Amino acid sequence: MGKEIILEAKNINKYFREPVLFHVLKDINFTIKNGEFVSIMGKSGCGKSTLLYILSTMDTDYEGELYLGGDKLTGKHHEELAKIRSKHIGFVFQFHYLLSEFTVLENVMLPAKKLGLKSLQEIEHDAMEKLKLLHIDEQAHKLASRISGGQKQRVAIARALINDPDIIMGDEPTGNLDSHNAQNVMEIFKNLVQERNLSLLIVTHDTDFATKTDRIIEMEDGYIIKK
Amino acid sequence: MTNWSIILSISKTHLLSRIKQTGVAALGVTFGIGTFIILVSFMTGLNGLLDGLILNRTPHVHIYNEIKPSVKQPIDYYEKVKDGFKIVRSVKPKFTQTKIHNALPLMKQLNDDPEVKGAIPQLKAQIFYVSGSIELGGNLVGIDVKEEVRLFNFGDYVVKGDPSALANYDNGILMGAGAAAKMSLDVGNTVQVSTVSGDVFPLKIVGIYQSGLSEIDDIQSYASLKTVQRILGESRNYITDINVKLYDIEKAVALAQRLEKQFDVTAVDINTANAQFETGTAIRNLITYAVSITLLIVAGFGIYNILNMLIYEKMNDIAILKATGFSGRDVKYIFMTQALLIGLVGGFFGILVGYGISVVIDNLPFETQALPTIKTYPVNYDISYYVIGVVFAMVSTFLAGYLPARKAEKIDPVEIIRGQ
Numbered sequence: 001m002g003k004e005i006i007l008e009a010k011n012i013n014k015y016f017r018e019p020v021l022f023h024v025l026k027d028i029n030f031t032i033k034n035g036e037f038v039s040i041m042g043k044s045g046c047g048k049s050t051l052l053y054i055l056s057t058m059d060t061d062y063e064g065e066l067y068l069g070g071d072k073l074t075g076k077h078h079e080e081l082a083k084i085r086s087k088h089i090g091f092v093f094q095f096h097y098l099l100s101e102f103t104v105l106e107n108v109m110l111p112a113k114k115l116g117l118k119s120l121q122e123i124e125h126d127a128m129e130k131l132k133l134l135h136i137d138e139q140a141h142k143l144a145s146r147i148s149g150g151q152k153q154r155v156a157i158a159r160a161l162i163n164d165p166d167i168i169m170g171d172e173p174t175g176n177l178d179s180h181n182a183q184n185v186m187e188i189f190k191n192l193v194q195e196r197n198l199s200l201l202i203v204t205h206d207t208d209f210a211t212k213t214d215r216i217i218e219m220e221d222g223y224i225i226k227k
Numbered sequence: 228m229t230n231w232s233i234i235l236s237i238s239k240t241h242l243l244s245r246i247k248q249t250g251v252a253a254l255g256v257t258f259g260i261g262t263f264i265i266l267v268s269f270m271t272g273l274n275g276l277l278d279g280l281i282l283n284r285t286p287h288v289h290i291y292n293e294i295k296p297s298v299k300q301p302i303d304y305y306e307k308v309k310d311g312f313k314i315v316r317s318v319k320p321k322f323t324q325t326k327i328h329n330a331l332p333l334m335k336q337l338n339d340d341p342e343v344k345g346a347i348p349q350l351k352a353q354i355f356y357v358s359g360s361i362e363l364g365g366n367l368v369g370i371d372v373k374e375e376v377r378l379f380n381f382g383d384y385v386v387k388g389d390p391s392a393l394a395n396y397d398n399g400i401l402m403g404a405g406a407a408a409k410m411s412l413d414v415g416n417t418v419q420v421s422t423v424s425g426d427v428f429p430l431k432i433v434g435i436y437q438s439g440l441s442e443i444d445d446i447q448s449y450a451s452l453k454t455v456q457r458i459l460g461e462s463r464n465y466i467t468d469i470n471v472k473l474y475d476i477e478k479a480v481a482l483a484q485r486l487e488k489q490f491d492v493t494a495v496d497i498n499t500a501n502a503q504f505e506t507g508t509a510i511r512n513l514i515t516y517a518v519s520i521t522l523l524i525v526a527g528f529g530i531y532n533i534l535n536m537l538i539y540e541k542m543n544d545i546a547i548l549k550a551t552g553f554s555g556r557d558v559k560y561i562f563m564t565q566a567l568l569i570g571l572v573g574g575f576f577g578i579l580v581g582y583g584i585s586v587v588i589d590n591l592p593f594e595t596q597a598l599p600t601i602k603t604y605p606v607n608y609d610i611s612y613y614v615i616g617v618v619f620a621m622v623s624t625f626l627a628g629y630l631p632a633r634k635a636e637k638i639d640p641v642e643i644i645r646g647q
């Protein structure tokens with residue numbers, strides 16, 4: 001069970017055609033197993049975010065093949081991808097992205113409401129649980145625009161957790177956090193991996209953070225140089 | 228699988244957090260629908276009034292005996308010059324009575340026709356009103372007053388007294404308002420009426436008639452058919468005019484043609500008599516609809532603009548929604564819903580405003596000599612205009628929302644997220 005492959009990238013190549021043809025990702029091959037905590041490191045501009053957008057199914061403009069739980073994602077219709085995304089993938093952006101006109105709680109609840117598998121009370125209960133996990137439950141009823149950057153980041157992590165996804169992808173999710181909260185997020189991630197067999201793929205510049213993960217993928221100029 | 232409750236709740240939040248812009252967009256719709264309803268109600272009310280004015284008191288077919296030369300002159304009956312070239316100089320009209328020949332059977336036949344609402348007789352007589360030494364020329368029309376009231380709203384034009392008194396009172400007369408004023412006569416007085424042949428009859432004024440057209444009111448009076456026949460010394464079948472009202476005005480032309488062919492009478496239908504009037508109604512309707520539709524289209528552009536702006540402002544939200552599992556279609560629905568909500572709310576208030584102002588107009592005093600029965604501006608409260616208004620509001624907001632919403636559907640979340 002623990003050895004099952006959850007995410008697989010096969011020969012992924014990506015080009016930007018504007019302003020000039022630019023080969024961003026070059027022959028990316030790797031797998032992530034169930035319950036694995038993987039970090040991606042690399043210099044700024046080496047293509048980490050670009051890779052993550054492809055892995056998260058939001059970007060479909062690439063060459064190569066992508067599998068999630070053995071299911072080929074490449075070539076699927078984007079309506080279908082949206083469904084897969086909401087059910088199996090949690091995403092934390094490089095910059096905290098919340099709907100500013102909604103409360104913190106509503107922000108966390110939205111993906112679950114969209115998925116529509118649970119009743120409203122269950123969703124609200126779960127959302128509160130996730131917020132408690134990240135120690136921001138007391139901000140639950142504030143508007144998302146009225147909390148600090150670090151708090152937003154934690155809300156975004158809570159939102160990524162709400163649908164109990166198979167894999168969470170994070171683009172520098174601790175980038176805006178102080179060491180105490182970064183430590184806390186690290187702990188939460190580790191617990192999730194151990195308790196729920198969740199897989200994590202986290203882009204980070206923080207070497208301390210990276211060394212605590214199971215595996216580090218290092219990138220340079222669009223290549224993976226070390227797995 | 229579309230979860231409408233969540234789409235609705237997101238739309239609501241978007242709209243409420245931009246209540247000013249939402250309000251302006253809705254106000255555009257309100258203004259469009261409101262004006263449409265006011266304009267249409269008022270214009271059709273006015274049309275109805277004018278229709279009533281002319282159509283209600285004009286017979287659909289008017290039958291009478293026209294004084295005219297015979298079409299076939301005696302020489303035409305002379306066989307020996309059948310193929311010759313005939314010239315008849317100084318043709319005079321044929322002498323006939325003004326009475327309609329066989330009027331009673333003709334009327335009976337008309338009244339038995341299921342298409343005919345009623346065919347009623349009139350007897351027009353030239354008379355003089357005698358006041359001391361002065362004689363005023365005038366007309367006295369003998370009518371069946373109850374039928375006139377039933378078919379031609381005659382009662383609306385009796386401004387003083389009671390039209391039914393004519394039927395009950397043998398020597399009653401409904402004086403034209405102008406004629407009565409000239410001779411300082413009023414209800415209850417007696418007026419002396421002299422016929423062309425010189426006989427003088429005293430008639431009691433039981434009411435005052437005012438059509439609004441002074442050239443009629445100055446000379447014309449009404450009495451019962453029997454009274455006028457008696458004054459003229461004519462028999463019961465002496466009738467000069469038959470006025471026909473149909474259930475369906477469109478059949479008037481056909482009936483008039485048939486009557487002329489079948490009987491030796493002149494029959495004029497209302498369409499021929501009032502051709503220019505129909506044109507007026509059609510043009511008024513055209514203007515009303517053109518102006519209203521323009522207003523609604525302008526309101527639609529307002530919504531289009533505001534939604535377009537909203538979508539630019541909401542790029543981030545759209546990207547987040549898409550990244551967290553909302554499909555392009557969901558996002559499209561979110562913005563379509565916003566457009567339709569604006570249309571619905573704006574349309575609802577448009578109806579209220581339209582109705583409110585219609586009521587105000589309906590109560591504004593509008594008194595004119597020409598229309599004795601009208602006291603306020605006419606308004607037509609036809610429910611179908613309200614339905615048309617709302618349907619148009621929904622259709623135009625749907626179209627105005629569709630293009631921006633499609634744009635939102637197509638937005639690539641990665642581009643937005645990377646753009647930060």
Ligand SMILES: Nc1ncnc2c1ncn2[C@@H]1O[C@H](COP(=O)(O)OP(=O)(O)OP(=O)(O)O)[C@@H](O)[C@H]1O
Pocket residue numbers: 016017018019022024042043044045046047048049050051094645
């Ligand atoms: N839309 C685009 N068009 C053209 N080139 C782009 C575009 N987006 C990114 N790039 C280029 O692709 C490369 C990889 O970008 P990416 O955002 O993946 O870097 P990154 O590894 O996430 O960097 P950072 O650590 O600073 O976030 C960069 O050199 C960038 O200039």
Ligand SMILES: [Mg+2]
Pocket residue numbers: 048049050094171
């Ligand atoms: Mg990046």
